[in-house]
Amino acid sequence: MTQQGVRWTTDQVLALAPDAASREAAGRLATAGPWSEVGSTDGGTVWGVCRGGGGGPYRTVVDVADASGPACTCGCPSLRYPCKHALGLLLLWAGGDGAVPEGEPPAWAERWVTGRREDAEAAAGAETAETGAAETGAAGAEAAGTEAAGAEAAVGTAGDASGSVSRTRDPVAARRRAERRAERITAGATELEQRLADLLRGGLAEVEQTGYAWWEETAARMVDAQAPGLASRVRELGSTASSGPDWPVRLLEECALLHLLDQGWLRRDRLPEDLAATVRTRVGLSATADGSAVRDQWLILAQYDSVDARLTTRRVWLYGTETGRTALLLSYGAAGRAPELTLPVGLSLDAELSTYPGGGRRRAALGKRFAPPAPVEIRPKGVTPSQALARYGRALRDDPWLESVPVTLEQVVPVPDGDSWQLADVSGETALPLTPAFGNRAGLWRLVALSGGVPVQVFGECGHRGFTPLTAWPAGPGQAVSLN
Incomplete structure (x- = not known):
């Protein structure tokens, strides 16, 4: 919705779930x-009171027009965000049949919206001040002249609320902490290399006998070494063992x-x-978004969550309608809670993005937003299935x-x-197989129904397991359809 009162579609509302x-x-x-007591304003506020089955009624307010x-x-009391009442209210409003009339918000709704926007303005001012302090600390860390100091400064800047700014103001202490962590990771990577060598020397046939406990114990050792990325990959190895046909391969x-990752860390000083x-x-x-801020009209391509026992990770893909760049936003929520x-x-978002370091520089941080999300007619540029595979191959070099x-x-x-599906180009000469996981989703049938045998445009993720569709557009004019 914009400040001119453009309503969302049902698909756009459900994509928030x-x-x-x-x-x-x-x-x-x-x-x-x-x-x-339902109502809405053309400024982007929707409210209502829902009769609850477990102790309601529940006052619900949604602000969809704040930048x-x-x-x-x-x-x-729901821990989900947005909760079912907020989503239901938005669906009722998106229907556009007069069920949610325009009017003046009640005092309880007005107080929440006003307070939220005032808090957002205050937070933006505080963030500006903290960013200046962090930049000063980062410059000091760079002057200290070690890779480890820069890494620890990045961790401090993105870290906890208990004093990240104070850490970056002391480059000497930051360097020492970063050096100690680098030493722990190096020790962990060295130990992991030995464990992998022992595993392969004994043969993969013995993996079935060891069970998952060996992998979990190895992952715990990597956590002790302060290398959570290595620990995560070890746990994935444990879930691969004895997991179906061709699991040894x-x-x-x-x-x-x-x-390869172990060796990359141990020889990182020789890498580009x-x-x-x-x-x-x-x-x-951890790292900080060190790329220059780029302002664009960012088309919101897709949004989906992945959940494990510890964390909920939300991925949001954006496409710059002017720059042609594709960027990834990551947001996290504690176990059982959705990211905010x-x-x-x-829709599209007029905002600034700054990229994180690393090959490809896809991941970005969302900076200043200049307007609420608004409709846009532009779609991302497309490629053929063979060009998609070539793009993935080039990305693997980085x-x-x-x-x-x-x-x-x-x-x-x-x-x-x-027994599976694929996306074929109009000539029928090239095609991409869909990932097995997507074949079990309702999104597959939404995609088939949207196409009806007619070529469509599809955004998704292309990798070694196949193509995972996330969003599709019809052949003619029409809104994006989320396939999650």
């Missing part, structure tokens, strides 16, 4: 029955990549800077551990391929 259960629950609340991004509040491939930065990130060292960064797929690259396929048709 943290999971499938929230989408389903919101659908049941997208009728006038449970709601009272800092859509946000909501609700009286319900896949396990050997992953062991080789882990060995971008590759060395990629290695530091892959082993688990929420952007509606299909980051050998890269799982996939963002790609928009132009003029492709979903077609069955035995």
